[in-house]
Amino acid sequence: MPLMQTNEKHPPLRRFIIILVSGVGVSSIGDFMYLVAINILVIDTTHSAAAVAGLWAVSRIAALLVGPWAGSVTDRLSKRRLLILIELIRAALIASLPFASTLAWIYVILFCLGICSTFFGNAFLPYQTRLIPDVARKRVNALTSTLRYSAFVTGPALAGLLMVHGNPVLPLEIDAVSFLLSALSFLVLPRVEEGSGAPKRSGVWRVVVADWREAFAILRANRRFFILFALNAAIGVFALTADTQEVVFARQALHLGQLGYSMLVEFAGVGFVAGSLIVMMLAKRAKLSWLIGGGRLLNVAGYLLFALAHSFWLAAFGLIVLGIFGSAASVGFTTYTQTMILTSHMGRVNSVMTPPLQVMNLLFILLGGAAATAFGVRSLMVCMALLMVAAASVMVGVTRDG
Structure with missing residues (x-):
């Protein structure tokens, strides 16, 4: 049973679309720079290929543990406020990675990032759907996809240029800034809906x-x-x-x-x-x-x-x-x-x-x-x-x- 929800209360739609996709584009470039930098950071810290392989497993484990109940939380909270909070947390976590001196601490930070990514995935699509009228969704989805895939091409290349001397700190710092900019974009965007609040059931x-x-x-x-x-x-x-x-x-x-x-x-x-x-x-x-x-x-x-x-x-x-x-x-x-x-x-x-x-x-x-x-x-x-x-x-x- 589909529900078509438009956003008639906010007429400057084009401005909102530009802000939304700009935030997505900036954070996507940071994400792909991060993928290169975190591999270099781990291999420099541990000199272990197995430790690098563990990077993939940590985020999946976080998604498995949090995924079954994350939607119950995101559906009941303000999506915009939640997205802002998640991006600020992710910025802080990424910024702390260069100071993690052991593999265990790196994995803990990555686990927390995996939790944040799970919550972000559950909150972003409902917010975008509420913000963008149904007649414009296909075009906006294509624009968002263009920016994300462009980041897939440019992000690793930029990370490689920034790590000419093998130092992954600068790409990680830029990624942290990209999350701050993403949080700022959500802060500027309107509050299009609120969550349903805490459920009446106990337990x-x-x-x-x-x-x-x-x-x-x-x-x-x-x-x-x-x-x-x-x-x-x-x-x-x-x-x-x-x-x-x-x-x-x-x-x-x-x-x-x-x-x-x-x-x-x-x-x-x-x-x-x-x-x-x-x-x-x-x-x-x-x-x-x-x-x-x-x-x-x-x-x-x-x-x-x-x-x-x-x-x-x-x-x-x-x-x-x-x-x-x-x-x-x-x-x-x-x-x-x-x-x-x-x-x-x-x-x-x-x-x-x-x-x-x-x-x-x-x-x-x-x-x-x-x-x-x-x-x-x-x-x-x-x-x-x-x-x-x-x-x-x-x-x-x-x-x-x-």
Whole structure:
């Protein structure tokens, strides 16, 4: 049962959109700079590849522990105030990282950052949905996607320039500032809604369980959305499994060095940016059913082309196709979610759907590593790509039936 919520009380919509996407763009660049800097910081502190691998696990563990109940909190609080608080906390945590002298303290800080990211994810989409009228959401989602994928291309490059001498402190400080700027952008934006406040029921656990039941009832009432979400999530799991072996694939199957692999990553980033720009320009004409179904099918076709490639340029072409249509599918599904799920319940729905997804990610990554060792990395990549194609083909059928 969709609820279309517009924002008629705040006429200067263009100014609000500029502020919102500017904050997202700045913090996204900081995020990708952070990804490079934190790896350097950990390897310099520990000289251990296993410690660097642990960086990935810490944030996932935080999401698994907090995810099941985070939506119950975010749905009941003012999203704007919560977003401001989260960004300020993240700025303080990032700024403290250079002073962490042991791996244990670094992991504690990263765990807290993972908690903040989980709460931010549950609060941001409902706030954006409330702020932006439904007629402008597709274009704004495409613009936001463009900035995020542009950050994916420019952020690591900037971090590399700032770390010419191997010092990761400056990129981390810039990332902290980016979160402060993001908090400032939310401070300038209007308060479009308030949370529902503390529940009348007594007992935190009973409240969370009741919220789960309510979320499941929403999903049962929107079965088509649930099916599409499950299929889209499955594709994400298969893609992440393949992504973890991407460096190995580039070296062993494509015989590329570090420069060649970096160029492939840049090609993918350019594809994602180009796809977001195309959707932004064609927002009024592009149908959601095509973006979700057709966009995802062409996206995974690009992945299959990449997995089957035996040359650099064919692999690069596959990644460009993957990027262009991957961003189109992402924009389409985000807009579809905003249409189908009440903003007052987005957090709760996210809380029941995200934790199982995290578990599947962990499981498939472990199985994928074992499969790549046993059968070869190309076999794993092709297998994951074929599973993606199968799921995307079903998505096309579901969108046509709707």
